[in-house]
Amino acid sequence: MLSEPRSGRLAAWGNALLAGLVSPDEAVLAIVGDDAVHRVEGMPGEEGPVGLTLALGRLRGLGVTGWRVALPAPGHPLGLSGPPAFNARALEAEEAVVGYGAPFGLVPELYEAGPGGAEHPEDVHVEVVWHCLPVREAPPADVPSLGEAERELAEALREATLVLTRLDVAASGPVAEAALDAYRARAEAGREVLAPGYPPRAVRVLELAQRVGLLVSLAHAPRYGTGGAHGGAVSASEMAARREALRPVERVARRAQVAAFNAWVEERERERG
Template identity: 70%
Template sequence: MLDEPRSGRLAAWGNALIAGLAAPDDAAQEVIAGDSAHRMSGLPGESAPVGLTLGLGRLRALGVTGLRVALPVPGHPLGLSGPPEFNARAMAAGEAVVAVGGPAIGFVPEVTEVGPRGDVHVGVEWQCLEVRDAPPADVPSLGEAERELAEALRDATAALARLDVAGAGPAAQAALEAYRSRAERGREVLAPGYPPRAVRVLELAQRVGALVAIATGAHTEHGGAVSASEIAARADLLRPVERTARRAQVAAYNAFVEEAERRRG
């Protein structure tokens, strides 16, 4: 969770485009970010894959009013509502986007990498699939997510201290410094139109996720752990914290749709 999910960028900037708050080309470029190219395949009314700019415009023409994010992992279908085929594909990818309004469709990214190390070209094809029109699984409100995150941040910080991750070596320090530098650059966390609270929740969720990734060894080769039992204990300790951070990310990305639905209601 040191990096934002592609589904988050697609949902955030897709929502801004659908609401008329971002130009199509600008929104597509923000979604692509550091990748080489993105396409959408299987869109209703399209017989072949199309570029992201055309694809996002097509969604608006189909009557889609918003996009939601799902960040599932095995045993936790966060943000999913079925059917089984879509859930399985989303689970394998670790993320998905679900359309609100218009046809009942969702998108799962298929990522390909081509080229030698140092010159890798990353392509993403968003596979359009049928989804079930039902409430998404286990997505909290922004307020609930913010309260949970405050406690999770305390837990993650305490765990880092107990597990002596700070003394785990240069890899841990480099990961921590990279995260701090990225946070200090003042990057635009969400697209135009999102409420300030969503930005705050997402920033905190990403901070918690970064701490968990470092503590569990994703960037430190297990830090100071010296045995398999210690590595397992570390993972067990931080699993609930990671789950809370993922739930909060989904709540933040979905806040645009939730806010729009409240206004209509």
Template identity: 60%
Template sequence: MLATPADNPYQEPRSGRLTAWGNALLAGTSSPDDAVTAVQGRDDAHRVTGLPGEVPDSLHGLTWALGRLRTLGAKGLRLALPVAGHPLGLTGPAAFNSLALGAGEAVLAVGVPYGLVPEVEVYGPEGDQGVRVLWQCLPVNEAPPADVPSLDEAERELADGLRQATVLLTRLDVAGAGPETLRALEAFRRRGHREVLAPGYPQRAVRVLESARQVSALLAIAAGGHGAAVSAAEMAARREVLAPLDRTARRAQVAAYNAMVDERRD
């Protein structure tokens, strides 16, 4: 059964899992079986199509696909989390960017000009649904990814942004924006996360990602009017306050997932 937003205010992007565990596999810190199991999570199946050297329109499992990327020269993977007006992590061309923007996420290979975008299919009756994921591989431009910060920058931005948003939400005094929202966030924190990123990631990246997850949970709780009904005007005010923090949280997530390749020089 699929979790609802109320059950889990933060949903890890599938491209994040593929980036983290694909990097662990490519670096030799995870076995293929462990990596694929972690990427698929509760989904029923993941398939990949469009990789160079395969029969057109054929489907392959993640183990084959990651091995094929390694053979082609991939040194690692990077995450992109684009939204309209903010192509975070993308490099072009327009065809790939458009597909990634529609999905809200993508994975870009490091060392070879290819990227992967997930297409998610939910099937079955309500209450007993399953999920299948098809990853489409397309060419990408070899260029610096858009607007990706370092871990240092991301950590500073998160701390500043969360303080500012907490003050502003409380000052707004709209139903559920202050104490109720923060209590819901604390409940999310207490649940904890046993699996953050993948073997081989620096501890600082784990810390940044956990902070970004908490911020994303706060955004989801606040945007949903947690605790009471709110008016359209109140919701508009809340969205205006939270929009900069959403950008900050997405930048931090990308920095954390990409740390295994972007922070090697450190």
């Protein structure tokens, strides 16, 4: 959860595009990021995949006035509203984007291209196909308000610290050090974690959610504990104990991440109401 999900980038920059705060080229560049290319398949009136710029413009013409994010997990349809076919595909991908104003959703499917391999991982390029599918126009499942998410995260951060201390997990080892260094570098670079038009509170909530998510992901690393400079080996039973203890914390972090990405649409709803 340290990095934004692709659905989060698409929703955030897609919303900025709908608000007229960025150009189509700027939005697509931010959405694609380090990937090779993004295409959209299943667009109404199109027989094959189309480019992301065309798809976003076409969906706007079909009535989409905002984008929400879904980050579902088994037993937790976070951000989804149906129908079952869309929910199943989103659950398989562990993410999706749900249109607001028109019944369309997008689910990403990733393909790796290039020679790559273990010796040259930098040569592997990711191509993304977004599948455009019908969605049910209904409130998304289990998404808190920004205020609720912020309060839950503060408690989750304390809980994560207590759990990791109780499980004797220390911030040691190359995996932990590399992840923490990457987080600090991104923060120092002043990266834009959302997109123009989002309220400062949403940015704050997303950053805190990513910090909590980082703690959880590090605790799940196979060699992460008190075994000295290289981290301790962790048994299968210890890993299972960590997963069980941190599951509620991870759930709160995912809920908060969705709340942050969805804040743009929620603000528009309040303004209209």
